[in-house]
Amino acid sequence: MDRMRSALPSDFSRMLRFGAVGLLNTALGYTIILTGLWLGLGDIVSNAAGYAAGLTLGFFLNRRWTFTAAGGFRPGTAVRYAITFIVSYSANLGIVIAAMSAGIIENPFVHLVGNCLYTVIFYLGSSRFVFVSGSDDAVAATNAKWPGVAT
Known part of the structure; x- marks a missing residue:
């Protein structure tokens, strides 16, 4: 119980940072979507450009600030981030x-709700699969601890 209690402030702080990053990448993405529409790029191109920019900003801010991942850029982390986005967005779309x-x-x-x-x-996904502390290999990501799952 003490271990759970001591982890909560850290987790809560990290959740707040994750939310702040989400607001920033949403603002950037939406700004780019509106700019693309104003430039006449159309809905699809504008939307794709906005999401790409927002996801990129979110990746780097979450990596360094939210989850304080050390070291340089690692392609495996970016791949796991993309997979996590696809899974998350698919769940959102499933609700709709x-x-x-x-x-x-x-x-x-x-x-x-979505x-x-x-x-x-x-x-x-970001906290348990993408930004796994220790290493960037698939084994570390696969063995990441999900709540309620023994590893």
Whole structure:
């Protein structure tokens, strides 16, 4: 119990930093989307450029500030970050598609629920799979401790 109590302030602080990084990368991404639309790049290109910029900023800020990963850039970490994004975004999209299948169309609450699920999965993936302390090899990521799973 003491171990759990002592870990909570650190985890809470890290969650707050993760949220702050999320706000920054969302602001950057949205700004780029709006700029792309203003330049006439269209929805798809503007959206892709905005997400790419936001994910890139998020990766570097989370790596250095949120999860304080030491060392230089490691491609394996970036690959795990991309995988975590895909899984998180797929869960978000799954909520939206399920709601649409149930006849719930263009409901902001559905997107809020999907975004909350995306954030929780992305945080857990980042903290337990992407920015695993120690090394950058696949074995360290695979053996990362997920809550409730014995390794």
